[in-house]
Amino acid sequence: MHLRGDVRIMNCEEARALFSEFYDGELNQEIAQAVKEHLADCQECREEYKNLKKSLKILSKLKILEAPRNYVSFN
Amino acid sequence: MKLLPKKEHQYIGARMNFIELNLIESARRGDSHGLNRLFSQHQRYIFNLMLQLTGDVALADDLTQETFLMAFRKLHSFRCQASFRTWLSRIAINLFRLEFRRKTKHYSLCLEKITVPSHQDNPERVVIKSELQWCILHNLQQHLPNKYREVLVLRDLHHLSYKEISEILGWSVSKTKTCLHRARQMFRQQFVNNKCKAFADDYLCICEGMLEL
Numbered sequence A: 001m002h003l004r005g006d007v008r009i010m011n012c013e014e015a016r017a018l019f020s021e022f023y024d025g026e027l028n029q030e031i032a033q034a035v036k037e038h039l040a041d042c043q044e045c046r047e048e049y050k051n052l053k054k055s056l057k058i059l060s061k062l063k064i065l066e067a068p069r070n071y072v073s074f075n
Numbered sequence B: 001m002k003l004l005p006k007k008e009h010q011y012i013g014a015r016m017n018f019i020e021l022n023l024i025e026s027a028r029r030g031d032s033h034g035l036n037r038l039f040s041q042h043q044r045y046i047f048n049l050m051l052q053l054t055g056d057v058a059l060a061d062d063l064t065q066e067t068f069l070m071a072f073r074k075l076h077s078f079r080c081q082a083s084f085r086t087w088l089s090r091i092a093i094n095l096f097r098l099e100f101r102r103k104t105k106h107y108s109l110c111l112e113k114i115t116v117p118s119h120q121d122n123p124e125r126v127v128i129k130s131e132l133q134w135c136i137l138h139n140l141q142q143h144l145p146n147k148y149r150e151v152l153v154l155r156d157l158h159h160l161s162y163k164e165i166s167e168i169l170g171w172s173v174s175k176t177k178t179c180l181h182r183a184r185q186m187f188r189q190q191f192v193n194n195k196c197k198a199f200a201d202d203y204l205c206i207c208e209g210m211l212e213l
Helices: A012-017 A019-023 A029-041 A043-059 B006-012 B018-028 B032-054 B057-073 B084-102 B123-143 B146-157 B162-169 B173-193
Strands: A002-004 A007-009
Touching: A007 A029, A012 A019, A012 A029, A012 A043, A019 A029, A019 A043, A019 B173, A029 A043, A043 B123, A043 B146, A043 B173, B018 B032, B032 B057, B032 B084, B032 B123, B032 B146, B057 B084, B084 B146, B084 B162, B123 B146, B123 B173, B146 B162, B146 B173, B162 B173
Parallel strands: none
Antiparallel strands: A002 A007
């Protein structure tokens, strides 16, 4: 990662390594901004990040089920 | 009966609320109301966690029962330094790991077992929803090593914090982040490899590619 003016510039490898934390909003503002800048400039990484979000959206479709029985009684 | 020593209360923090603390104290005295309340508050969560990790309803059912039996037997050793749910999750995950080490058999997924009934849906819609459920569980079971499945399920299905996950899995926060990153990459890659239609347009498909596996 290097500086261009006041803005940090990331390469694809650096940006992709941070996608997970970026998705969770766990990066500090400066690093998150650098990831955003990279995504704005790089179509491949944008595609990669979009796919990550889609796969997690699919995962979220897994239903929460009721437990099938009352297991134990403590009376 | 063992009441919590005064010192331990200092470590409880915001995550352990007063009502739950009372229930735990009452359960420690062997009071059935306390035991039943703790059980009913957490059984759905533990059952779903086990189902998402094993993909097997009967096994998830057994592991849930074992989790609560063990938790109530060991309640005296619960120090209140983590939330009750975190402690319970740790027991459940350990039982899951033990089960996996003991049996190397392949757990098959059965579509009927995970059908999600809904009164509002027509039969075709119910089938599509069931296929999607199968598809997701299949991807989790068949393509993710246990540790990646554990972290992905805890974070993306139960929305626990990195800190809670690291407490449950016995990892550092840094290891949790790394494993979560790899788990998500692996999970995503399976959909891409199998040409899931959801990645070709904005429509959430039923993943025919995955069903052909």
